[in-house]
Amino acid sequence: MSAQPILHTLHAIDPAKAEGAQKEILDKAVKQVGFLPNMYANMANAPGVLSTYLHGYALFRGESGLKPAEQEVVFLAVSQVNGCNYCTAAHSMIADKKSGVPADVLTAIRSSEPIPDARHAALYALTAEMVRTQGRPDAATVKAFLGVGFQERDVLYIILAIAVKTLSNYSNHAFATPVDAAFAAYRVE
DSSP states (O other): OOOOOSOSSOOOOOTTTOOHHHHHHHHHHHHHHSSOOHHHHHHTTSHHHHHHHHHHHHHHHHHSOOOHHHHHHHHHHHHHHTTOHHHHHHHHHHHHHTSOOOHHHHHHHHTTOOOSSHHHHHHHHHHHHHHHTTSOOOHHHHHHHHHTTOOHHHHHHHHHHHHHHHHHHHHHHHHTOOOOGGGGGGOOO
């Protein structure tokens, strides 16, 4: 299925031409990431969207208590269920190069195969089910999640991650955001 943008008159914001709130949020984004991802340039059309995304993303990363690899499993689960190829590519790269997701776990996630690690599998299953069921996971899925050592509080941070990724996933759908060169090796179709 080829992605078609639903927004036809809005385009990526050029940071060199941005002013006011758009310039402020793009400058903040570049400072945090080191470059301007295509997704951010698109989201900056509504500065509040990008600001909310960056704020929620930082809170999830900094407060959740989940290890970086676990955070990537959550972001990948949300992005896959939402069908966002851009975020799946980006978080696959981060998972592989920065967050320490084991190669066999990342391969399993990307190929929709059983995840060989019980903790990552339970985390992925709960997150994916939360997205698919609009926050109403089956009791057995929750029990399996808690059974591998996660806490009920972790569910709330998964909800935060779902909210953040939904902002980016839906924005990418609206713009049919092209995958940045930094993530191109992890492109999915």
